[in-house]
Amino acid sequence: MIYREMGKVIFNEEIADGIYKTVFISPNISSSSLPGQFVNILPCSDWQQVMRRPMSIASQGNDEISIIYKAVGDGTRIMANWPIGEKVDLIGPLGNYWEGLESCFPIIIGGGVGIAPILNLHHLLLEKQIDHNLIMGARHKGEHFLKHEPQNKIFLSTDDGSLGIEGNVVDALISIYPNSKHPYNTKIFSCGPPMMMEGVRNYSLENQLECDLALETIMACGIGICQGCTVERKAESNGQHSYRNRFALACLDGPIFNAEEIISCM
Amino acid sequence: MHVKLKDIEFSSPLLTASGTYGYGHEVQDMVDVNQWGGIITKSVTRHPREGNSPPRIAETSSGMLNSIGLANLGVEKYCEEIIPFLNELQTKVIINIAGTALKDYLETLDMLESAKGKHVGYEINISCPNVKEGGMEFGVNCEMTEKLTQEMRKMTDKLLIMKLAPNVTRIEDIAQAAEVGGADAVSAINTVVGMAIDLKTRKPKLNTTFGGLSGPAIKPIAIANVHKVFKAVNIPIIGIGGIATAEDVVEFLLAGASMIQVGTMNYQNPDLGAELKQKLSKYLDQNGINSIDDIIGKVEYHSN
Numbered sequence: 276m277i278y279r280e281m282g283k284v285i286f287n288e289e290i291a292d293g294i295y296k297t298v299f300i301s302p303n304i305s306s307s308s309l310p311g312q313f314v315n316i317l318p319c320s321d322w323q324q325v326m327r328r329p330m331s332i333a334s335q336g337n338d339e340i341s342i343i344y345k346a347v348g349d350g351t352r353i354m355a356n357w358p359i360g361e362k363v364d365l366i367g368p369l370g371n372y373w374e375g376l377e378s379c380f381p382i383i384i385g386g387g388v389g390i391a392p393i394l395n396l397h398h399l400l401l402e403k404q405i406d407h408n409l410i411m412g413a414r415h416k417g418e419h420f421l422k423h424e425p426q427n428k429i430f431l432s433t434d435d436g437s438l439g440i441e442g443n444v445v446d447a448l449i450s451i452y453p454n455s456k457h458p459y460n461t462k463i464f465s466c467g468p469p470m471m472m473e474g475v476r477n478y479s480l481e482n483q484l485e486c487d488l489a490l491e492t493i494m495a496c497g498i499g500i501c502q503g504c505t506v507e508r509k510a511e512s513n514g515q516h517s518y519r520n521r522f523a524l525a526c527l528d529g530p531i532f533n534a535e536e537i538i539s540c541m
Numbered sequence: 542m543h544v545k546l547k548d549i550e551f552s553s554p555l556l557t558a559s560g561t562y563g564y565g566h567e568v569q570d571m572v573d574v575n576q577w578g579g580i581i582t583k584s585v586t587r588h589p590r591e592g593n594s595p596p597r598i599a600e601t602s603s604g605m606l607n608s609i610g611l612a613n614l615g616v617e618k619y620c621e622e623i624i625p626f627l628n629e630l631q632t633k634v635i636i637n638i639a640g641t642a643l644k645d646y647l648e649t650l651d652m653l654e655s656a657k658g659k660h661v662g663y664e665i666n667i668s669c670p671n672v673k674e675g676g677m678e679f680g681v682n683c684e685m686t687e688k689l690t691q692e693m694r695k696m697t698d699k700l701l702i703m704k705l706a707p708n709v710t711r712i713e714d715i716a717q718a719a720e721v722g723g724a725d726a727v728s729a730i731n732t733v734v735g736m737a738i739d740l741k742t743r744k745p746k747l748n749t750t751f752g753g754l755s756g757p758a759i760k761p762i763a764i765a766n767v768h769k770v771f772k773a774v775n776i777p778i779i780g781i782g783g784i785a786t787a788e789d790v791v792e793f794l795l796a797g798a799s800m801i802q803v804g805t806m807n808y809q810n811p812d813l814g815a816e817l818k819q820k821l822s823k824y825l826d827q828n829g830i831n832s833i834d835d836i837i838g839k840v841e842y843h844s845n
Contacts, residue, residue, distance in 0.1 A: 277570040279811070317809060325605050325756040325805050366571070366811075493598055495605065496808040500563040500583075502609045503598030518589040518614050 277369065277498065278303040281362040282340070287355070292417035293345050294390070295355045302338040304367045310395035311489060311531050314340070314367030315497035318353040328354070329494045329526075331466070332368065333391035334398065340367075343391040369497050370530045376405055379462035379485065384444050384475055386412035389466030392489050396464055408451070412444035412471060445474040455482050462486065463534075472540040479534050486534035492525040499527040507538040542822055544578070544800055544833060546777055547700055547725045549661045551633055551800065553578035553818045554833055555790070558781050558804030559637035559664060559704075560584060560609070564623050565630060568811040576815035579633035581802060582623070584666050585653075586638075587645040589615035599737050599746035604758030604783070605805060606735050608749040611639050616649045620656040628659045635700065639666035643689060650696055662700025665693065668708075668731035680706040680731075683718040690722025702779065705729040705770070707759075712766050713773035720774045728779035728802065729770055730763045756805040757783040764796045771797025771838050785813075787820035797838040 282299030290296045304314060315327040328350040330342040346355040357363065373396050381400060385393030390411065400407045408428045413419050416437035423431040423439035431439030432447040440447040444467070465475045466489035479486030494504040504525035523529065542553045556579045557565075564582050565574045574580060592612025599606045614622070627634045636653055640646035650663065667689065668680035679685045690703055703719035705712055707730040716727050732753025737746040745751075763782020770778055780798030784790060785806045793801050803813050810816070830836055 279571045322809070323603055324600060325603065325809055326600050327809060493596060493600070495598055495805075496567075496811075498567045498811075500561065500567050501598065501607070501808055502592065502612050503607060505592070505595035505597050507595060518591050518612055521591050522595070522612065 276307055277366065278307070279364070279366050280304055282365045284357045284359055284361040284363060285339070286341075287357050287359065289355070290343070291420040292415075293347070294343065294418060294420065295346055295351075296333070296341060296343050297354065297357065298339055298341045299363065299365065300338055301340050301365055304365060305335045305338050305340050308332050308335045308340065308368030309372035310335075310399045311372035311392050312368040312370050313392075313497075313530065314342070314365045315369060315494070316342075316350075316354070316366075317364035318350045320364070322350075322353075324349070326495045327366065327497065329369070329491075329497055331389075331391040331395070331489065331530075333394050335395075343394065345388055366497060370526055371528070373399070373464060373487065373531065375462065375485075375487070376400060376403065379460045380458040381405065381407040382410065382448070382457075382461055382463050383407060384410045384412070384448075384463060384465040384467070386444055386467035386471045388468060388491060389472070389489065392466045393464070410444050410447050410451075412447065412467065413438075443474060444471060445478050448475075448478055457482065457484065465489070466491075469541045476534045476537075476540055487531050488534055488537075488540060489531045490525055490529055490537075490540060492530075494526060497526045499524055504529075506532060508532075508536050509538060542818060542833070546662075546800065549633065549700055551578035553814075553821075554794075554800040555814055555817055555821075556581050556635070556779065556800060556802045557807060557814070558802035559666065561804040561807045562811075564626060565634075566626055572812040573815065575631040576812075576818060577632050578800065578814075578818075579635055579661075580627075580630065581635045581637050581664050582627070583613060584611050584637045584639035585613055585616050585619045585623075585649065586611055586640060587616055587649045589613065589618070594748045596746060596748055599752070601735070601737055601754065601756075602758060604754055604756030606737055606747055606752040606754055607732070608747045608752035610749070616652045620652060620658075624656050624658045624660075628657075634658075634660040635662045635664050635702065636660050637664045637666055637704070643685075643692065646689060647692055647696065650693055654697055660699070662702060662725070663693070663697065664702040664704050664728060665689070666704050666731070668704055668706030680715065681709050683714050686715050687718040687722040690719050690724050694723035700725050702726045702728050704731055705766070706731045707762055707766050708734045713769045716770040716774045720776050724776060726777040726779055726799075727770060727774065728781055730759070730766045730782050733759050733762055755783070757785055759783050760789060760792075764792060767793060767798050768796040768840065784817075787817055787824045790817060790821050791824060791836065794833060794836050795838070795840045797840075799833075799837055
C-alpha cells in the first residue's frame with residue numbers, strides 16, 4: 276500500500292557538516308515501510324519545480340519515520356530549514372527493501388548521501404541479532420556522526436585520514452580483510468554516491484561476493500508512471516515485465532539491485 | 542462541469558495526459574482516479590518497446606526534459622492485461638496509440654477495436670519527439686496526417702483525437718489536415734524539443750541529446766499554439782501544456798480549448814484531477830461563469 280500523507284516535522288537538525296536528520300510523525304508510512312524503502316517528498320507547498328525529492332528512510336516505527344540527507348540542492352536546502360511542526364507532503368513507502376539477511380555475514384557499507392538506508396539496515400540487523408560489519412565512508416571527519424569502533428565492528432573511513440581508516444570504503448574493506456579473507460558467506464549491502472558504489476560493486480565481483488546495492492537515480496513520479504528512473508540490466512536478466520527486462524525502473528524494480536544483474540552504478 | 546465531445550459526456554473537462562498517469566492503477570492506493578473527466582493512457586505501440594537508454598529525464602526550471610522512447614508492453618499484452626483493468630474504471634478511458642509507420646498505427650487500432658474494451662476513443666500520438674524511426678514525420682507533414690486520420694476514421698466510430706506537436710512551422714496546417722481527415726478533435730501540445738547540458742561532464746543531460754520539454758515552463762507556448770489552432774479549425778481542441786492550477790485551465794479555455802489534459806504536474810500531485818475539478822468549479826461560480834462553453838475561445842484582444 277502506498278500512502279500520501281502529511282508528515283509533521285518533530286526534529287530537524289544538522290547532525291554533521293551539511294548533513295541533516297529530519298523526523299516526521301507519519302503513522303501510515305511508518306507502519307508499512309521496511310528498511311531500504313524510500314519516500315518521495317514535496318519540499319514545500321509552493322515548490323516551483325516539477326519533481327519531488329526521493330529520500331531513503333533511515334528509521335521507522337512508533338508512528339515516526341526519519342530521513343538523513345545532505346543539503347546540497349534547492350530542495351534539500353528548503354528541507355534543512357523546515358521548522359518544527361511543518362507539515363510535509365510525503366508519498367511512500369516506495370520501492371523494494373533489503374532482503375536475504377539471515378543466511379550470510381552482512382558487510383554493510385554506506386557513504387555520502389547513502390547513509391540512511393545503511394543505518395536502517397544496521398538497526399534491523401542489531402534487532403535481529405545478526406552479526407555484521409558496518410563501514411561508513413566520508414570525505415573528512417566533520418561529515419561523520421558515528422564513532423569509529425572497530426571493537427564493535429563499526430569502521431569509519433575518511434578520504435583525508437582525519438578519522439578512522441584513511442581512504443575510501445574499498446580501501447577500508449582491503450584494510451579490514453587483508454588478502455581478501457572475508458568471513459564465510461559474506462554478503463555486501465551498500466548505498467552511496469555512484470562512484471563509491473561502482474567501487475564496491477567491482478570489489479564484490481572480483482572477490483565473488485554476493486552484493487546488493489541501493490542505487491540513486493534521477494526520479495520524477497516514484498511510482499512507475501514516468502519511466503524516467505531507468506537502471507540498465509544485463510540483457511539476460513529475467514523480469515516479470517518483458518519490456519522492462521533491460522531497462523528496469525529504480526522506483527519499482529529497485530532501488531536495490533544485485534551487483535551481477537546491473538551494467539553499472541554510474 | 543460536464544462537457545461533451547461529439548456524443549460522449551465527460552464528468553469534467555480534465556483529462557490526464559498520456560504517459561503521465563500510466564494506466565490509472567499505479568495511483569489507485571492514493572487517489573480516486575474516477576475524479577478525472579477521463580484518463581488518457583500511456584502510448585501503446587504495435588510491438589513492445591524497451592525505450593531509450595538512461596538518463597531519460599532531467600529537471601529544468603519549472604519543467605522537465607524527457608526521452609523515454611515510448612517504452613511500453615505492446616498492444617497484444619495491452620489487450621490482455623490492461624484493458625480488463627481499464628474496463629473496471631468509472632471514468633472515461635481514451636487509449637493513446639503511437640507508431641512509426643502507417644501499418645503499425647492501423648494494426649494497433651485494429652487490435653484495440655477487436656478487444657472488448659469500454660474505452661470511448663483514441664488519441665493518436667503523431668508527435669513524439671523521442672523516437673528515431675520517425676513517428677514524428679506524421680506530425681510535421683500535412684498529407685501524412687490527413688492520410689493517417691482518414692485511414693483510422695474508416696476503422697472506428699469511437700472518438701478520434703490527433704495529438705499535435707509544437708515543433709512545426711505551422712501547427713494550424715497540421716490541425717486542418719487532421720480535421721479534413723475526419724478527426725473528432727485535436728489535442729495540443731505535445732512536448733517541445735529541448736536540450737540541457739551537464740557542465741561538469743559536458744554531456745547532454747539526456748542520453749538522446751534532445752528530448753521533450755514539459756511542465757509549467759511550456760505553458761505560454763501551449764497557449765499560443767492552442768489559440769492558433771482554434772482560429773484555424775472547427776473541431777474541438779484539448780489543451781495541454783504545464784497546467785498546474787484552475788487558473789491555468791481557464792486560460793486554456795479562453796485561448797480556445799474545450800477540454801484540457803494535466804501532464805507533468807501529476808508526478809508532483811497525483812490527485813490534481815479532484816483538486817482542480819473543485820477549484821475550477823469554485824472559480825467559475827465566483828466569476829459568474831455559468832458554463833465552460835461560455836468562455837471557450839473568449840480571449841479579448843487589445844483594441845489598438
